Amino acid sequence: MRNLGTDENKKNEDGLSPELRKNPFSVPDDYFYTLKNNILLNTSIHTLSDSVFSTPADYQTQLTNSIIERIEEEKLKARISEDGFTVPTGYFDNLQKEIISQTVSEPKVIPIKKSKTAWMSYAAAACIAILISLFALFPQTQSNENSVANMSTSIDALPTEEIIDYLAFYSETGDLTALSDQLSEEPTNFTNSFSSDEIESYLENSI
Amino acid sequence: MEDALILEKFADTKTRDEAFGILLEKYQQKIYWHVRRFVLDHEDANDLVQDIFIKVWKNLDKFRADAQLYTWIYRIATNECITFLNRKKQNLSISLDDENSTFLADSLRETSYFNGNQAQLKLQKALLTLPDKQRLVFNMKYFDDLKYDDISAILGTSVGALKASYHLAVKKIEKFLSETD
Numbered sequence: 001m002r003n004l005g006t007d008e009n010k011k012n013e014d015g016l017s018p019e020l021r022k023n024p025f026s027v028p029d030d031y032f033y034t035l036k037n038n039i040l041l042n043t044s045i046h047t048l049s050d051s052v053f054s055t056p057a058d059y060q061t062q063l064t065n066s067i068i069e070r071i072e073e074e075k076l077k078a079r080i081s082e083d084g085f086t087v088p089t090g091y092f093d094n095l096q097k098e099i100i101s102q103t104v105s106e107p108k109v110i111p112i113k114k115s116k117t118a119w120m121s122y123a124a125a126a127c128i129a130i131l132i133s134l135f136a137l138f139p140q141t142q143s144n145e146n147s148v149a150n151m152s153t154s155i156d157a158l159p160t161e162e163i164i165d166y167l168a169f170y171s172e173t174g175d176l177t178a179l180s181d182q183l184s185e186e187p188t189n190f191t192n193s194f195s196s197d198e199i200e201s202y203l204e205n206s207i
Numbered sequence: 208m209e210d211a212l213i214l215e216k217f218a219d220t221k222t223r224d225e226a227f228g229i230l231l232e233k234y235q236q237k238i239y240w241h242v243r244r245f246v247l248d249h250e251d252a253n254d255l256v257q258d259i260f261i262k263v264w265k266n267l268d269k270f271r272a273d274a275q276l277y278t279w280i281y282r283i284a285t286n287e288c289i290t291f292l293n294r295k296k297q298n299l300s301i302s303l304d305d306e307n308s309t310f311l312a313d314s315l316r317e318t319s320y321f322n323g324n325q326a327q328l329k330l331q332k333a334l335l336t337l338p339d340k341q342r343l344v345f346n347m348k349y350f351d352d353l354k355y356d357d358i359s360a361i362l363g364t365s366v367g368a369l370k371a372s373y374h375l376a377v378k379k380i381e382k383f384l385s386e387t388d
Contacts (some may be wrong), residue, residue, distance in 0.1 A: 069374045073349075076377060079384075080330045083325015083350060085243055091253075095239070096231045099257050103227065103264045 208233070210276040217267055227264055234277060235260065237351070238284050244346045245288045245339075247311050247331070249320040255291055259284045263286055278360040285343060285361055292339060306338035326384075333383035337376055345376040 058061070216226035237330045243252040250295055262283055270279055292308055299310060314344065315321065315328070323331070326328060330376050334342050346355045348369075362369070 069377070072374075072375055072381065076381060077349070080326050082323070082327060083244055083331065084321055084327035085240075085249075086248075086320045087239075087243075087249060087324050092236055092239070095235060095253070095256065096228070099231060099235075099260045100224070102227065102257065102261055103224075176281070 211272070214267070214270070214272065214276065229266075230263070231260065231268075234280055237277075238280060241281065241284055241351060242288055244350060245343060246291060247321075248314040248317075251291070251314075254285055255284075259287050262287070274360060275357070278357050281347075281357075281361045288343075289339065306340075307336055308339055308343075309335050311335055329384055329387060330380065332379045332387075336383060337379060340364075341372050341376050344372045345380075348373050379386070 213226050213230050213233075216222040216229070219226075235256065239252060241257050242255050243249065243260070246252050246255065248308070259280075264279055266283075270276065293303055296303055296305065296308075296310070301310060312332060315331055315335075321328075334345065337345065343357060344364075346362070347358050348355075353361075355369050358364075358369050359366050363371075
């Protein structure tokens with residue numbers, strides 16, 4: 001707008017009084033001085049907050065993903081919130097009693113299994129010892145024919161009196177059986193060698 | 208009663224039984240449901256819960272207060288559950304490399320203590336397709352509403368790994384549910 005003079009009474013080109021150009025607004029005293037200080041103060045606060053609070057790299061992306069995952073979870077919970085499992089009536093009341101009964105001072109427990117095992121092992125050892133002694137005294141006839149042959153030979157070599165004495169003092173049935181097997185022949189005149197009284201006496205004493 | 212007070216009472220032989228009763232009152236249901244959701248069968252859960260609390264009773268005097276009491280109990284419970292399932296897998300000649308327990312679906316059908324609707328049954332079947340540890344994470348977060356820090360203390364896994372595991376579990380379950388609709 002062209003200024004046509006300083007004469008306030010004259011109208012400018014717009015047809016408006018130049019007085020209208022005067023600023024009608026006012027400000028508080030020292031406003032512009034305090035304004036400057038306020039602006040400077042606010043900028044320093046922002047500077048401080050920028051330096052104190054920071055976020056991890058790529059935080060906003062992570063935050064978005066977390067929120068979406070939470071929403072998915074909420075959708076599932078809205079659909080199915082309970083698991084459907086139940087318990088027998090009064091279960092939890094009895095459960096506590098049952099657990100506590102197991103924690104009452106335990107009596108000293110003598111492990112039965114252990115002593116059973118020990119007894120059994122002793123018994124097993126004794127059986128083995130007996131078996132070994134039996135095998136030693138009564139070797140298997142099937143196993144080794146040579147040893148059987150040797151035994152029969154050695155028995156034949158024994159004097160008859162010794163065999164009779166042995167049998168008189170040791171009444172092992174097995175011995176009798178083994179010895180009778182080794183006898184080469186039965187005496188045919190056996191019954192004629194002894195009187196009836198002698199046989200009767202023998203039978204009375206051996207039964 | 209605060210856990211610290213329970214421990215203090217337990218340390219005193221005169222108040223030990225009382226303390227243990229209070230501990231049972233406080234945690235037995237939580238532990239039961241934690242176990243039950245993992246092994247599914249009520250009888251199995253019952254046996255396990257009793258074994259767990261007997262272990263707690265035997266070892267509570269050795270518990271160091273550097274961990275939370277309930278995360279310690281949960282840890283015992285979780286280890287017992289995993290051992291139980293591994294033993295069951297061995298008995299069924301299932302390889303321990305099979306990380307999930309789909310064989311439990313049979314006990315889900317047979318158990319008389321399941322009153323869930325079709326959707327709940329489907330959810331349990333979906334859970335059985337997850338690896339056991341992931342299923343544990345899901346159960347603890349979804350049903351027990353445990354914090355990740357607590358789950359981390361229980362399982363010895365980092366919070367980040369747990370978060371990833373949980374959200375993967377949610378996705379797998381949603382996929383299973385939508386495919387079987």
